[in-house]
Amino acid sequence: MMGEPLTFADRRPVLAGWAAVLRVVEGLWTWYRRNWRAAVVSSVLQPLLMLMAFGIGFGSLIDTSARAAQATGGVRYLVYLAPALLAVSAVQTAAFESSYPILSSFKWRRTYEAVTATPITPGQLAVGQLTWIALRLIMSGGAYLLVIMLFGAVRGPGVLAAWVFAVLCGMAFSALLVAFSAAQEQEGGAFTAIFRFVVLPMTLFSGTFFPISQLPRVVQPLAWVSPLWHGTELARGAALGTLQLSAAAGHLGYLVALLVVGVQLTRWQFRVRLTR
Amino acid sequence: MPGSVGIVSDSLVQARGLRKRFGRFEAVRGIDIDVWAGEVFGFLGPNGAGKSSTMRMIACVSPRSDGELQVLGMDPDVDGPQIRGRLGVVPQQDNLDTELSVRDNLHVYGRYFGMSRAAVRARAAELLDFVQLTDRADDPLEQLSGGMKRRLTIARSLINDPELMLLDEPTTGLDPQARHLLWDRLFRLKQQGVTLIISTHYMDEAEQLCDRLVVMDGGLIVAEGSPRELIARYSTREVLELRFPPGDEHGWPETLSDLADRVEQLPDRLLLYAADGEATLAAAHRRGVQPTSTLVRRSSLEDVFLRLTGRSLVH
Amino acid sequence: MTALRELSREFDASRAALLVRVLPPGLYAGRARMLVLRSALASRSVWLAVVSGFFEPLFYLMAMGQGLGSLVGTVSGPAGQQLSYAAFIAPGLLAASAMNGAVYDATFSFFIKLKYAKLYDAMLATPLGPVDIALGEIGWALLRGGMYSAGFLGIMLAVGLIFSPWGLLALPAALFVAFAFASIGIATTSFMRSWQDFDLVQLAVVPMFLFSATFFPLSVYPSAVQWLVQAFPLYHAVSLMRSLTTGAVGWSALGHLAYFAVMATVGFLVASRRLTTLLLR
Numbered sequence: 001m002m003g004e005p006l007t008f009a010d011r012r013p014v015l016a017g018w019a020a021v022l023r024v025v026e027g028l029w030t031w032y033r034r035n036w037r038a039a040v041v042s043s044v045l046q047p048l049l050m051l052m053a054f055g056i057g058f059g060s061l062i063d064t065s066a067r068a069a070q071a072t073g074g075v076r077y078l079v080y081l082a083p084a085l086l087a088v089s090a091v092q093t094a095a096f097e098s099s100y101p102i103l104s105s106f107k108w109r110r111t112y113e114a115v116t117a118t119p120i121t122p123g124q125l126a127v128g129q130l131t132w133i134a135l136r137l138i139m140s141g142g143a144y145l146l147v148i149m150l151f152g153a154v155r156g157p158g159v160l161a162a163w164v165f166a167v168l169c170g171m172a173f174s175a176l177l178v179a180f181s182a183a184q185e186q187e188g189g190a191f192t193a194i195f196r197f198v199v200l201p202m203t204l205f206s207g208t209f210f211p212i213s214q215l216p217r218v219v220q221p222l223a224w225v226s227p228l229w230h231g232t233e234l235a236r237g238a239a240l241g242t243l244q245l246s247a248a249a250g251h252l253g254y255l256v257a258l259l260v261v262g263v264q265l266t267r268w269q270f271r272v273r274l275t276r
Numbered sequence: 277m278p279g280s281v282g283i284v285s286d287s288l289v290q291a292r293g294l295r296k297r298f299g300r301f302e303a304v305r306g307i308d309i310d311v312w313a314g315e316v317f318g319f320l321g322p323n324g325a326g327k328s329s330t331m332r333m334i335a336c337v338s339p340r341s342d343g344e345l346q347v348l349g350m351d352p353d354v355d356g357p358q359i360r361g362r363l364g365v366v367p368q369q370d371n372l373d374t375e376l377s378v379r380d381n382l383h384v385y386g387r388y389f390g391m392s393r394a395a396v397r398a399r400a401a402e403l404l405d406f407v408q409l410t411d412r413a414d415d416p417l418e419q420l421s422g423g424m425k426r427r428l429t430i431a432r433s434l435i436n437d438p439e440l441m442l443l444d445e446p447t448t449g450l451d452p453q454a455r456h457l458l459w460d461r462l463f464r465l466k467q468q469g470v471t472l473i474i475s476t477h478y479m480d481e482a483e484q485l486c487d488r489l490v491v492m493d494g495g496l497i498v499a500e501g502s503p504r505e506l507i508a509r510y511s512t513r514e515v516l517e518l519r520f521p522p523g524d525e526h527g528w529p530e531t532l533s534d535l536a537d538r539v540e541q542l543p544d545r546l547l548l549y550a551a552d553g554e555a556t557l558a559a560a561h562r563r564g565v566q567p568t569s570t571l572v573r574r575s576s577l578e579d580v581f582l583r584l585t586g587r588s589l590v591h
Numbered sequence: 592m593t594a595l596r597e598l599s600r601e602f603d604a605s606r607a608a609l610l611v612r613v614l615p616p617g618l619y620a621g622r623a624r625m626l627v628l629r630s631a632l633a634s635r636s637v638w639l640a641v642v643s644g645f646f647e648p649l650f651y652l653m654a655m656g657q658g659l660g661s662l663v664g665t666v667s668g669p670a671g672q673q674l675s676y677a678a679f680i681a682p683g684l685l686a687a688s689a690m691n692g693a694v695y696d697a698t699f700s701f702f703i704k705l706k707y708a709k710l711y712d713a714m715l716a717t718p719l720g721p722v723d724i725a726l727g728e729i730g731w732a733l734l735r736g737g738m739y740s741a742g743f744l745g746i747m748l749a750v751g752l753i754f755s756p757w758g759l760l761a762l763p764a765a766l767f768v769a770f771a772f773a774s775i776g777i778a779t780t781s782f783m784r785s786w787q788d789f790d791l792v793q794l795a796v797v798p799m800f801l802f803s804a805t806f807f808p809l810s811v812y813p814s815a816v817q818w819l820v821q822a823f824p825l826y827h828a829v830s831l832m833r834s835l836t837t838g839a840v841g842w843s844a845l846g847h848l849a850y851f852a853v854m855a856t857v858g859f860l861v862a863s864r865r866l867t868t869l870l871l872r
Contacts, residue, residue, distance in 0.1 A: 042790055046797055067662055119358070120388050204653075205650075209659055215657070274337065
């Protein structure tokens with residue numbers, strides 16, 4: 001019944017900086033390897049279904065309409081919609097990955113507590129978690145890209161830039177939401193509100209399905225706040241080759257600023273919650 | 277013993293005037309501790325005594341509010357990651373990843389310590405053997421019993437060959453068999469030279485495992501010593517327990533007070549502290565005491581705690 | 592709160608008498624309203640989440656009706672009449688929100704309570720039985736769904752998207768649809784082991800939402816796909832609502848209702864049985 005006596009190895013140096021962050025990413029990857037199915041459904045299949053429903057189903061209603069052609073700049077609705085959905089799917093995947101799983105890791109699974117009992121610091125854990133989400137967005141964005149190529153909704157290599165912009169847009173939102181999730185103590189009723197009052201309106205009113213110029217003039221400024229509008233403009237502009245440099249700089253600046261603020265807030269929240 | 281620990285003093289943990297405040301509540305109110313290499317050191321006390329807060333400060337996951345603290349010769353505020361790299365922590369509540377297999381839990385955790393994949397694999401196999409979970413290595417965690425999960429948590433805490441292990445109420449919630457199995461593993465670790473710090477509110481656990489312990493109450497240390505010393509200092513060699521029918525216990529403490537060094541009245545029984553329990557019982561009988569049951573036993577830490585705080589530790 | 596209490600009591604009274612006689616003792620104490628009350632009390636602390644459910648279909652109506660509508664023009668209704676795009680999708684959104692609300696409460700929140708908060712273990716230490724729990728949770732999901740539907744119907748009426756007195760019946764119809772979805776939702780959730788299984792819920796709900804003639808008529812599909820769409824419950828809910836709000840009511844409405852009657856019965860029976868095995872083992 002007795003096991004062998006344990007051996008004791010030499011001390012090893014503590015990992016620092018990105019080396020530590022990468023170990024966090026690796027831990028999350030190990031989890032993902034066993035639990036990938038959910039991710040495929042939510043981040044690849046879902047945008048694909050949206051594309052089929054609106055790009056093809058709804059598109060067939062309007063592709064003959066002159067009004068529609070004017071709004072989409074003359075391209076088929078499928079081609080108009082596809083790059084924008086790339087940004088939408090990045091934001092939606094980010095929303096899902098940045099809400100319940102974060103709270104759960106603090107509160108129910110308590111896995112963050114386990115990680116920070118090791119040399120990994122709360123700040124490294126925070127950055128590792130965000131890096132992991134970014135990798136998820138890159139992977140699912142890549143899968144989506146392959147699909148829209150099969151649908152013939154890709155016009156040229158500009159779509160690769162759209163991919164990058166979509167991930168940036170998703171991360172700008174993710175970092176803020178992770179910080180918010182890390183501050184939640186309760187069962188997460190707040191997430192329902194976030195999904196319905198932030199994610200959904202953002203998806204619907206950020207110029208994804210129709211240009212925001214179709215909205216009443218008073219609500220248009222609301223879209224300017226939404227990271228998804230900036231992401232959509234960038235992704236669609238890059239994919240259709242209509243992006244102007246000055247506009248692009250503005251959109252990029254806004255998204256990068258949100259990202260920086262979000263990362264700092266997340267690191268701060270992790271530190272507060274894990275070192276009480 | 278692990279190789280040189282590279283510190284000036286021999287104490288692995290040294291605290292002076294250590295305090296922890298949460299808002300206006302002070303959980304730890306100025307304590308001094310020294311934990312020596314190779315010993316099993318215990319924090320004994322009821323829930324809310326400040327044990328867990330102290331353990332968390334030593335584990336470098338909770339900054340101290342005041343006082344001095346050195347762990348492995350370093351300051352947790354400055355060298356937290358270095359210190360944690362040499363600690364093994366078993367938290368009060370299991371925080372294993374329930375969505376991974378037994379083996380993956382060890383692998384993932386070991387990697388956080390900067391270990392190579394090969395080193396983690398070898399060490400995990402060794403540890404699974406040590407905690408007798410080798411045949412469950414590929415099972416999902418959900419299929420493990422509470423005792424098995426606890427053993428896995430201990431295996432996980434050993435993945436980095438820690439010099440110092442912190443176990444916060446390691447056997448709370450386990451059945452007697454699982455407790456004894458766990459104690460056996462901890463005893464073997466001690467034999468191999470690992471220093472252990474254990475917090476517990478179980479007297480038997482403290483007596484079984486600890487070389488030295490401090491009794492905590494209300495955020496302060498109220499006594500310190502080996503279990504044997506504490507019993508000698510704060511109790512007598514034997515204790516006579518007398519149980520009376522409900523309502524019949526009045527007056528007896530006064531009648532019997534000169535027969536024992538000390539008399540404690542608990543809700544359901546009377547405790548007489550004396551060197552010779554049998555002799556005291558005979559003397560009590562001569563005075564006409566007619567208890568429903570009697571018991572002569574050796575003093576335990578329970579008696580020490582009762583003496584020190586005036587409260588029973590068992591809830 | 593008193594009104595709520597009354598409502599929940601009535602909800603129980605109707606079923607209690609029958610179920611108490613039918614079920615073995617211990618499974619049902621005739622107190623499902625306790626669950627509804629608890630949910631109502633608990634929801635006061637997350638009122639924002641509760642209120643938000645009302646806005647979801649509204650956001651869709653505004654965005655799609657206004658924004659996409661400006662690209663579309665008119666769409667053919669159930670009786671071949673031309674409808675504005677908003678009038679076309681509004682009943683579809685009503686049906687979808689009845690489904691979404693019920694499914695959300697019956698899956699995500701139910702799972703949290705079952706698996707993490709261990710709420711029901713505590714409840715079963717009282718006279719409450721698993722059937723109380725099943726009924727109570729379905730009842731609460733229904734109550735919420737009912738409030739959302741009533742609110743949305745009010746808005747449809749206010750902006751002139753209801754064209755017939757039949758539209759009044761859309762509220763009870765929405766409740767019935769929600770009951771069926773909640774039952775199936777609870778039954779399904781009782782089989783789930785962890786979060787990862789919820790993608791299967793998404794996998795069922797999202798395609799239904801997108802393809803059940805909610806946003807565009809069935810006629811855009813090839814006929815094989817049309818048959819497939821008609822096999823799913825949301826299509827029947829959407830068709831039912833659309834015929835009620837446009838006044839084009841025919842015998843097919845009974846067919847739609849029968850579909851939900853079967854779904855509700857099966858869901859409820861499975862949910863009760865599963866909760867019994869899960870909680871009383």
